[in-house]
Amino acid sequence: MEMNLGTPKRRGLLALLLVHAGHPVAVQDIVDVLWGQDPPDRAVNVVQRHIGVLRRLLEPGLQVGSNSRWLVRGSGGYRLEVETDALDLLRFRALRRRAGAVAENGDAGQATKLMIEAMALWRGPAALGITSETRSHPVFTAVDQEHLAAVKEAAEYAQGAGADLGARVLAPLRQAAAQYPLDEALHAWLIELLAATGRQAEALDVHRTVRTRLADDLGVDPGPQLTDAQQSVLRRSANRRDTSSSGHGGSAVPDEGKEADQPEGTIPRTPIAVRPAQLPAELSVFTGRDAELDRFQRLLPAAGDCPSTLVISVIGGMAGVGKTTLAIHWAHQVADRFPDGQLFVNLRGFHPADSAMHPSEAARSLLEGLGVLARDIPADIEAASSLYRSLLAGRRVLIVLDNARDAEQIRPLLPGAPGSLVIVTSRNQLYGLVASEGAHAVMLDLLSHEEALRFLSRRLGADRVMGAARAATEITTLCGRLPLALAIVSARAILNPAHSLESIAAALREAHGGLDGFAVEPPLADARSAFSWSYHALTPSAARMFRLVSPHAGSECPIEAVASLVGEEVHQVRAPLAELVRAHLLTETVPGQFGCHELLRAYGTELGRGDGEEAAAARHRMLDHYLHSAYAADSALAPSRERIDLRAPSPGVTVMRFADQSAAADWLDANRTVLLSLIDQDARNGTGGHAWQMAVTLELYLDRSGCRSDQLAAQTAAVSAAQRLRDTLGLAHAHRTLGFVHGRLEHWDEAGSHLTRALELFAGLGDQAGEGRVRRYQAFLANRRGRNQEALEHYAVADALYRSAGHRNGEASISNEVGWTYILMGRYDEALDECGWALAVHRKTGDHNGQAAAWDSLGYAYHQLREYECALICYERALELYRAMRDRYLEADTLRHMGDTHQVVGRPAGAAHFWRQALRILAGMGHPEAAIVRGKLEKLVPADGMLLGV
Structure with missing residues (x-):
């Protein structure tokens, strides 16, 4: 049940009664909590009026002067009667007590499960919706301390509960660590649990971060708990190295600031996220090519010698002559000389549809092979290539680049340091690589x-x-x-x-x-x-x-x-x-x-x-397969999102189904190139209907991925296709999506023109939800340009349209966006009300995107109100959701806000940490806001760039 409690004091009173649910709270204690040392003259009367309002809210039919069942007077105060299962705090306390009893009997697994259930009830700091002065009272901070103690207990139980249960405790443990950044005991438990679940590298990174924070904020070194936790991780790593076979089984983690022992003259090794083994299976019946294999072997240094150069071998020859087979055969022969793994990518250089793999796509594939998460891979080829070379520096990796078109496709994929072997196959002779990179060329002839x-x-x-x-x-x-x-x-x-x-x-x-x-x-x-x-x-x-x-x-x-x-x-x-x-x-x-x-x-x-x-019908079914599968993936990513209606797929079409957001996002990532290619092909050579529908369906996914060039190309093709079809609805949606992309890129004139045209088309169709969506985009543009009052006017029209269309989620989204506009205008209390209502609605409807946006807005509002810890907690919630949804731009936006908050409270290391993450994302997207974040970092750190690290 939702209730509008009205004033902050009334919210504070209800929060106090809930904390003491089932027990009387003296009137004087209520006055003390609500007003502190400066209560008004008639404070008791004010409390009584608030109690009367609360009684009527809790029991709408209650007559004036009647006794309340729930809010009872007695023992010189008031008591709120609540059953244990009706209040999360009471359930939390009960589960915690049960977990303690179970743990005493030696069942760590069951104790951990009970604590996981208890912590799932925790949604943020106690009484988050009341004023900061009231929240600072010990009665509320004590509740926060209950949660902190419970998280530490859960971490302790999880040590003996196995890796799977331990991993489930990590999320609340990380959240608590963000809320209490200087609590050494809490961070020690986090480090221990990360190591226990196989995350040694992350555990050491947490230790480095908190050590820096303690030095910057308090001027002290880590205490014995943190030091013991770090030593425990290093002992685990040493044990893993001792029990692993040489050169295999994952990376060892050396002591901080100290290289692991290595033979003299070898290249220093650094931990690698994964050891890739991507070579295709070797052909068991390989034959011939003895002269070529002998020549290849002479290119490599003797076994055990330190390689002083990067070795590049180009295998050329006509189609079907066996270039790839030979490359794979030789790669398997020498794979053991490259202990950091093998990478393989087909560059599709001579695909008949002229769809050779772009270097940025190839770099993405190689980086994923090295264990880099898709969300951390820059879209810009220069940035991706730089990251790729950094990861390969000091390592010995065998890389097969199959079916290359030309030297320009290859150059961004070459390591920058000696030690690795690159094998390239191509129908072309790639003289450019031979001339400028010193590649060794071997041209295959027909078999004798x-x-x-x-x-x-x-x-x-x-x-x-x-x-x-x-x-x-x-x-x-x-x-x-x-x-x-x-x-x-x-x-x-x-x-x-x-x-x-x-x-x-x-x-x-x-x-x-x-x-x-x-x-x-x-x-x-x-x-x-x-x-x-x-x-x-x-x-x-x-x-x-x-x-x-x-x-x-x-x-x-x-x-x-x-x-x-x-x-x-x-x-x-x-x-x-x-x-x-x-x-x-x-x-x-x-x-x-x-x-x-x-x-x-x-x-x-x-x-x-x-x-x-028959061939035309087959192509139509294939387009239906990708369109409807993309639609299903979009529905899994954002179930509450507004989307177009599709005709049923043709008979005989198989449509993918997705169990969760992660599976949907993985499918879209894997098929991204195909989907974009089909949009372009259908817009140019097909009927065009699939092109605009696919582009509009992928609007959210492409926006989250942050690759604006792909987004712009897809939506431009959508407009072209809908125009050719004279499809009014398709054209309205295409102009809307294209206008939004131009707005993201700050192309104000183009954005305004497309959105105006979309509004005209939706109005002509009588599509109120479509009009409302365009108005929201126009408000977004107005806010980006500092025209806040104009934005509110657009939102008012959009809200009326959504209400008329019965679009509850749309109303909630507008409420959050109005709250954001209020923040920009300095109307922070009104912003909290709008964003809080939006969050409540989005939670009910399960709209994760709406929840993330509301949490981010609440964080920004609390920041402006100088309630910085509340702000960081809200940002953490938003960040988790954006990362789960793989929304790259808004992830970066939230990271930037978190850095701003850390800077204001005097934590420069924390600010640099979050700004660096934001900068990597924005720079990879080629977004103009990258310059803003870079400027923040440059002002924060000295000229030597010790903290910058970018």
């Missing part, structure tokens, strides 16, 4: 006649090949001695052991294929016979799948997209997929993801040109 025969022998058996030597030689000739074609023919021969090599050679002579576009290279033209022979041996369902999937089988095509392309259930496509994989016409790159070589894709695409309407 002897190598081609050995190739067949390794796969089919020497006896079978030697017993039909003339036919085997003819097969190698008909395949142009091209490894890809030979592999496909070998696979077919293995699947049909009764077929003689003579009959296979005859079939190849008679086969006819496509690939006319490759006819300029005779070996590729010769490969058509091998492809055609394998294709014609397929079952009809597998052949149809190959034709429909080939145009879309880039580096990865998920099984759900394959099912949608062919219009069948996922379980129905597994058999034909397996048949295509066995025939080497498709490759399962990772479980559930399929692709094929560019030559095979070109061949399959040519075969499919005769399918006409």
